[in-house]
Amino acid sequence: MASSPTDHTDIDLQKGKATAMAPTLSTVLQPILKLSADKFPELAAQRFGAQEDMDRTWQAFEPVARTLVDTFYFTLDNPGHDRLVPELDAVDEELRGIAYEGAGMGLMLLDTLLPYKKRLPQFVHGPAAPYRCLVYIGAGLVLPRVPTNPHRFLARQDPFLRWLVMDGYGFYAGFFSWQHTVEQQRIPARLRGYARRGFDQGLGRSLWFSTGANVARIIDTIDVFPQERRGDLWSGIGLACAYAAGVLDREAIGVLVDASARYRPHLAAGAAVASVFRAQSGLTAPHTDLACDVIWATDASEVARMALDLAEDLPRDKTEPAYELWRDQIRRVWLRDSTAITTGQELDA
Template identity: 30%
Template sequence: MPTVFGALRSLMMTPSMAEVGFRRRGFPPAPADVTRRLEAIPQAVICGFEWGIDVRELWELERRLELVDPEQRGFAYEGATMACTVRDAMAGGRGRRTEALLRGPGRRHIFLAYIGIGFAMARLPRPLWARVLPDLPDVPYHPTMSWLAVDGLGFDRAYFDTPRWVDGQRRPKPYPWDGHPEYFARAWDQGVGRALWFIHGGQVPAVAAAVGRFATDRHADLWSGVGLAATFAGGCGAADLAALRRHAGPYAADLAQGAVFAAKARTWAGAVPPHSEVAVHTLAGVDATAAAQLADDVVVDPFPAAAQPHYETWRGRVRDRLAVAPSARPS
């Protein structure tokens, strides 16, 4: 049952279904079927957030989330993790709802859950960010993959404040996430790249032109985000994906790396939709299973500390493997 406090928190922090719609956000028009498909993703996030804010017991939240269609379930977990993070922060950092969710069924959706943490960060004061990441020492890919929280933060700001972060191409202030403030803006740009896929409705020429308007030193991370979104969310067919790869030009390996991480996330969640198979094959030259195995073959042990984030080392290894593998050159 929803609580009065939960309803108030929801009203204060959650966009409405209408507010995430492309028309309300002022995004350029796209074919109706693509718009419906892509709009369903932030709508699923909102559903997960509202459930996560309202329900008293974690088992009820988990039950609701497991009723969501498998293709959309990860997005609902994304929103639920956002809600749990907000609730933990409002408990003075003593809450453990996020940790409990991600040790349970949310473990299969850990990649999108990190993004949900980033969505929460967008609505929390910066001093609270130091305590938003739960302690998950027994969860694979943690904390290496936690940079997806910064990716989620960049996506959120690009999606909801497009004039500043996309049109104005503002760069975020550094923040010492995982001890690497110098990498913060790069992870942020990976999220901005994902947002460009949604902002332009998966229309390849428009997405490519949007990336091209940013400073050149940002292109690699933006293209990586585009590849992740195109593969995980879908929105176009093989011919358009092949055109996307051509548009990426010298950043085709970055595009492919994003596709591999999307395939890894889909495979880990146990549901790989046909559009993800088509995308990872077209962009990276491997099927989803092979992409997931490739990512695991070069994954970085999170200890000890290094000059750059283990996450970036992992991304670099994926790019290098795709650059030399014959199978990474689609016909």
């Protein structure tokens, strides 16, 4: 199994008797937050019951969940860059972005509890710059749990990337409030405008994990949503497939592409965003290359180069955020270049 940051309980032991006498913030908050790596497969099992294939898949997902949770708790106790950054950078390359995502969670919570230090922006614009997209997603994972107006928070973030905060928000809701978010298809009433689409992109990403990356369960879940929401849901699936733990082989990813049907351009856009995450950090992963090869017929570095070039020359449009204009351009490139367009199937850009 890939390494993750030193477990917070081990860190406590290393601190000696003083720590044993004075509980850390993470130990105080654990029973309140009730967040653990084991919680993820438990919630998936609540939705779908015991499934042999999900048990196997979660063995591959487990390092992702554990890295996220461990770095979250570690950050609560060690927010200083001198201690935090070396711990994050010691994580295996495939999981290092997830570690920075967990750090984004911790710093977001600390900024809410103790707002005078502004730890999150200092981190994003400092040592976490290569991972800023994932840090924003991590901040969004905490946003549903804190008394912060999401739109006021978004207004203080990078105008282009801030919608990734909503991706994290949607992922959290899709996993931890699945009865409301998935079964009842609710979007939080306090979200408006494009934030609702960013929410759905994160919700789609959560479905990749909660369904155990099972194509039939993914289709059955997405198909009950209104058509106008399905593109963003499939985009989240594409991002998760290309970025998170590689659990599908080439043939299975091909089945996933076929299953996305008219929403293939959205699936492709999600995979392209994942390739950008990899390119920005300078860390490659075989499963990201594999997903891009199946979906885009080229490797992740080429997909990322295309996507980053598009971000440099976006059309002017005051009605849509630049982030969505970028995603739309990516979808159009896929439609132009993909051989799938010759099949005669109706595809949604």
